[in-house]
Amino acid sequence: MLMKIAIVRFGGSNCDLDVQKALNNLGVHAELVWYKEALEGFDGAVIPGGFSYGDYLRAGAIAARTKIMQSVREMASDGKPILGICNGAQILTESNLVPGTFTLNQYPKFICKWVKLLKIGRSPFTSLSSEVVKLPIAHKEGRYVVPPELLKELYENDQVVFKYVDDKGRPTSAVNPNGSQDNIAAVSNLEKNVLAMMPHPERASEKLLGSVDGNTVFESMIRYINAL
Amino acid sequence: MLFRAEITVKLKNGMLDPEAATIKKALKHLGYDCRSVKQAAIFELEFEADSRQNATDVAQGMCQRLLANPIIHDYSIVLV
Numbered sequence: 001m002l003m004k005i006a007i008v009r010f011g012g013s014n015c016d017l018d019v020q021k022a023l024n025n026l027g028v029h030a031e032l033v034w035y036k037e038a039l040e041g042f043d044g045a046v047i048p049g050g051f052s053y054g055d056y057l058r059a060g061a062i063a064a065r066t067k068i069m070q071s072v073r074e075m076a077s078d079g080k081p082i083l084g085i086c087n088g089a090q091i092l093t094e095s096n097l098v099p100g101t102f103t104l105n106q107y108p109k110f111i112c113k114w115v116k117l118l119k120i121g122r123s124p125f126t127s128l129s130s131e132v133v134k135l136p137i138a139h140k141e142g143r144y145v146v147p148p149e150l151l152k153e154l155y156e157n158d159q160v161v162f163k164y165v166d167d168k169g170r171p172t173s174a175v176n177p178n179g180s181q182d183n184i185a186a187v188s189n190l191e192k193n194v195l196a197m198m199p200h201p202e203r204a205s206e207k208l209l210g211s212v213d214g215n216t217v218f219e220s221m222i223r224y225i226n227a228l
Numbered sequence: 229m230l231f232r233a234e235i236t237v238k239l240k241n242g243m244l245d246p247e248a249a250t251i252k253k254a255l256k257h258l259g260y261d262c263r264s265v266k267q268a269a270i271f272e273l274e275f276e277a278d279s280r281q282n283a284t285d286v287a288q289g290m291c292q293r294l295l296a297n298p299i300i301h302d303y304s305i306v307l308v
Contacts (some may be wrong), residue, residue, distance in 0.1 A: 100299065
């Protein structure tokens with residue numbers, strides 16, 4: 001049967017079509033699902049970036065309390081892969097599907113630039129990625145904050161997935177774009193099938209865009225679904 | 229009974245507050261040298277509840293489920 005991945009849209013999502021194109025390029029049927037519609041019959045889901053509900057209250061806070069997130073939660077507990085990108089990542093942390101939170105950048109402005117990321121540990125979303133990937137970030141609330149005792153657990157359970165690094169692959173404070181704890185750019189749930197990542201893989205999915213490294217995130221997700 | 233609640237949500241002590249740091253700098257430009265500046269969000273709500281206790285419980289629920297993020301925020305509730 002043909003694989004079907006849902007792209008969940010909220011008012012203010014704006015990277016939905018980019019994600020759809022990136023997935024289509026990889027031969028996957030990706031369907032846009034408005035948050036009031038039923039989320040049924042999908043093998044995985046992507047929550048794309050944007051500014052859902054104008055980032056009112058906190059980025060991702062309102063979208064996280066919508067009904068469709070209950071369906072996302074059910075998909076996650078069924079072991080299906082859920083990928084949250086940028087605002088999607090903020091929605092996943094606000095939903096408590098992934099620990100910690102993404103809040104205002106250390107220097108409180110919107111940043112849009114290319115970053116280098118080091119793959120940490122093993123994740124279903126990076127099995128096909130090389131050690132260091134080049135992806136763009138575009139956010140104002142991307143500083144990852146997590147209480148110290150939880151941070152320890154994240155490392156023990158291999159939940160840290162990407163870190164911002166320099167050209168030599170070192171997570172220095174100089175290349176930490178937003179003040180994230182330990183340069184963390186992507187985190188997963190304990191079971192590893194839900195990933196919250198601030199960088200945009202869909203914006204690095206064609207040569208014309210400057211990098212194709214983002215495809216490896218989607219390809220890894222597809223590979224994971226095929227193995228389920 | 230109609231209750232009015234004033235809920236204050238602010239960053240926990242020790243949490244980095246880049247906006248407040250920027251405001252502190254701007255105050256300094258105006259000649260006000262503050263040792264520290266903190267900012268908070270205040271929500272003024274009116275809602276029906278059976279009793280004062282019930283109103284407090286409802287306000288607590290609102291804070292825990294939406295208004296505050298327990299990782300970074302503390303909140304306080306005043307019924308007025």
